[in-house]
Amino acid sequence: MLFKTKLSSLNILMKIYGFCVFSLCCFLIFNGVQVEAFKNHTLLLNVSQPYRTAYHFQPSKNWMNDPNGPMYYKGVYHFFYQFNPYGPLWGNISWAHAISHDLINWVHLDIALVPNEPYDINGCFSGSATILPNGEPAILYTGVDGNLHQLQNLAFPKNISDPLLNEWVKWSLNPILSPPDESNPFLYRDPSTGWMGPDGEWRVVIGTQIDHQGAAILYKSKDFQSWTMSPSPLQLSNITTFWECPDFYPVICNGKSGLDTSVISVQGKDIKHVLKASFNNQDYYIMGKYDPESDHYDVDADFMKSKGWLRYDYGRFYASKSFYDGDKKRRILWSWVCEGDTAPDAIEKGWSGLQTIPRSIQLSKNEDQLVQWPVKELEKLRTRKVHFKNKKLRGRSMIEISGITASQADVEITFRLSKHKHAEVLVPEVIDPQLLCTQKNASMGGKFGPFGLLVLASKDLTEHTAVFFRVFRTANSFRVIMCVDPSRSSSKPLIDKPIYGAFLALDPRHAKISLRTLIDHSIVESFGGEGLACITSRIYPVLAVGEQAHLFAFNNGTQSLSISSLSAWSMKKAQIV
Numbered sequence: 001m002l003f004k005t006k007l008s009s010l011n012i013l014m015k016i017y018g019f020c021v022f023s024l025c026c027f028l029i030f031n032g033v034q035v036e037a038f039k040n041h042t043l044l045l046n047v048s049q050p051y052r053t054a055y056h057f058q059p060s061k062n063w064m065n066d067p068n069g070p071m072y073y074k075g076v077y078h079f080f081y082q083f084n085p086y087g088p089l090w091g092n093i094s095w096a097h098a099i100s101h102d103l104i105n106w107v108h109l110d111i112a113l114v115p116n117e118p119y120d121i122n123g124c125f126s127g128s129a130t131i132l133p134n135g136e137p138a139i140l141y142t143g144v145d146g147n148l149h150q151l152q153n154l155a156f157p158k159n160i161s162d163p164l165l166n167e168w169v170k171w172s173l174n175p176i177l178s179p180p181d182e183s184n185p186f187l188y189r190d191p192s193t194g195w196m197g198p199d200g201e202w203r204v205v206i207g208t209q210i211d212h213q214g215a216a217i218l219y220k221s222k223d224f225q226s227w228t229m230s231p232s233p234l235q236l237s238n239i240t241t242f243w244e245c246p247d248f249y250p251v252i253c254n255g256k257s258g259l260d261t262s263v264i265s266v267q268g269k270d271i272k273h274v275l276k277a278s279f280n281n282q283d284y285y286i287m288g289k290y291d292p293e294s295d296h297y298d299v300d301a302d303f304m305k306s307k308g309w310l311r312y313d314y315g316r317f318y319a320s321k322s323f324y325d326g327d328k329k330r331r332i333l334w335s336w337v338c339e340g341d342t343a344p345d346a347i348e349k350g351w352s353g354l355q356t357i358p359r360s361i362q363l364s365k366n367e368d369q370l371v372q373w374p375v376k377e378l379e380k381l382r383t384r385k386v387h388f389k390n391k392k393l394r395g396r397s398m399i400e401i402s403g404i405t406a407s408q409a410d411v412e413i414t415f416r417l418s419k420h421k422h423a424e425v426l427v428p429e430v431i432d433p434q435l436l437c438t439q440k441n442a443s444m445g446g447k448f449g450p451f452g453l454l455v456l457a458s459k460d461l462t463e464h465t466a467v468f469f470r471v472f473r474t475a476n477s478f479r480v481i482m483c484v485d486p487s488r489s490s491s492k493p494l495i496d497k498p499i500y501g502a503f504l505a506l507d508p509r510h511a512k513i514s515l516r517t518l519i520d521h522s523i524v525e526s527f528g529g530e531g532l533a534c535i536t537s538r539i540y541p542v543l544a545v546g547e548q549a550h551l552f553a554f555n556n557g558t559q560s561l562s563i564s565s566l567s568a569w570s571m572k573k574a575q576i577v
């Protein structure tokens with residue numbers, strides 16, 4: 001009875017909240033233009049929605065997958081994404097469109113591209129935006145025709161002086177590219193953002209499969225309209241099969257700022273190029289030196305051959321796309337985070353799919369991997385805070401971090417270890433971090449570790465997800481592993497609860513072990529070692545929901561350690577309408 005009363009008052013509150021958001025949107029002045037929000041989006045005001053997020057990007061209802069064509073244009077961030085306007089499962093794939101001033105609060109505009117032409121009648125698949133020399137943005141996207149063949153198409157804004165880019169027009173000469181003989185017509189998609197070489201010609205890459213190998217075909221164009229395939233792909237790999245959503249961009253060595261995709265040199269600095277490809281449900285990347293004269297890309301190591309199998313995120317994270325934010329001189333990464341529940345669950349919820357918090361990416365100090373961090377703007381949502389320093393965490397103990405909303409939080413914690421020589425010895429043949437985290441899960445007490453956070457935990461810990469570290473000793477050095485173990489996260493049936501793992505490229509004798517975790521109802525995004533390794537998980541608690549969620553710091557190893565610093569904040573809700 002009491003529960004029912006609580007629910008109905010919550011219902012009223014949410015209706016009031018919905019009305020406030022509606023009123024706000026009706027009067028929102030966005031860059032001098034009144035935005036009529038809610039054109040195609042109505043807020044779901046259903047109280048049985050424990051898994052909707054508060055500050056991650058998601059549409060009010062229906063299916064969402066890949067990020068598409070993110071860009072900064074005339075003072076406005078634009079974000080497009082793969083969307084089904086008619087339901088919560090994949091289908092009718094269109095490009096939805098939202099705009100923002102801060103990458104956190106968003107207003108939806110009309111859907112930009114719908115599948116209504118012979119060359120895209122079965123879907124407007126993923127693609128990218130490029131700003132052309134006259135300042136006009138162009139969208140290059142994949143259309144799926146009546147035979148399910150994949151073709152590349154262009155679209156331009158109807159009015160380039162409109163900073164909101166409200167309307168998009170497909171080019172009259174579409175399709176501009178059809179699958180070449182050497183590639184499979186059903187696997188030929190997801191054009192990248194274009195970059196211009198020193199010869200003044202544009203380049204893009206398209207994901208495909210050539211001779212059973214994953215490949216990024218390179219095309220060149222003088223005018224961004226008529227394209228010629230280069231004799232050899234930018235890259236291909238015989239240890240992968242088919243690549244989706246390739247992304248190719250420069251990163252600066254020994255510097256923090258991002259680079260526009262067309263930048264080929266910076267005075268006094270070295271540049272490396274990153275190639276990301278999506279396959280095996282993961283986003284892998286490689287790095288190397290790109291020669292823009294010959295278009296030769298000399299990579300440090302093939303996909304999955306480099307130390308640590310370089311991945312943007314070692315959890316649930318796919319089909320990502322980056323863009324250069326010319327305003328803040330940074331490169332930003334977005335990614336789709338799919339659900340871990342079932343299709344009937346999606347139908348019941350009325351939606352499926354999230355985006356990560358946009359992350360700024362740069363090269364690590366030793367230039368052999370990328371580091372990622374949530375955009376600074378997210379910190380505007382931080383509200384109630386708890387903070388302490390230098391607290392001992394004995395072996396086999398835990399402390400509750402109370403005073404914040406543990407289901408909607410941002411947590412930063414740093415651990416200090418001593419007497420490293422007591423660390424367990426790492427069996428040398430275990431090189432797969434996911435396997436190591438699975439073998440030595442959160443309940444397997446060790447010496448240094450598992451230690452970390454228990455998030456989305458019920459009071460009695462029946463439900464919890466462990467985000468933790470272990471420190472191992474090897475013949476000459478130490479290895480730190482970061483794991484996420486959701487095996488006790490939910491009693492809900494048929495939830496996919498994989499244990500994830502990543503090695504952290506730091507030496508615990510000289511560097512503190514730090515963790516930042518973003519907790520948002522059904523998503524847990526974790527950044528270890530100041531962004532050296534990231535793991536994103538989807539969690540569907542039954543008990544640890546809303547105000548019933550708890551947060552703990554824990555040490556299930558025998559060795560004591562100390563929490564050198566902890567700061568945790570409740571997070572406000574972002575305005576996404």
Ligand code: DQQ
Pocket residue numbers: 065066082093125126127142189190244245318319
């Ligand atoms: N999703 C799109 C494709 C892409 C895939 C279709 C990756 O363009 O290859 O919705 O998730």
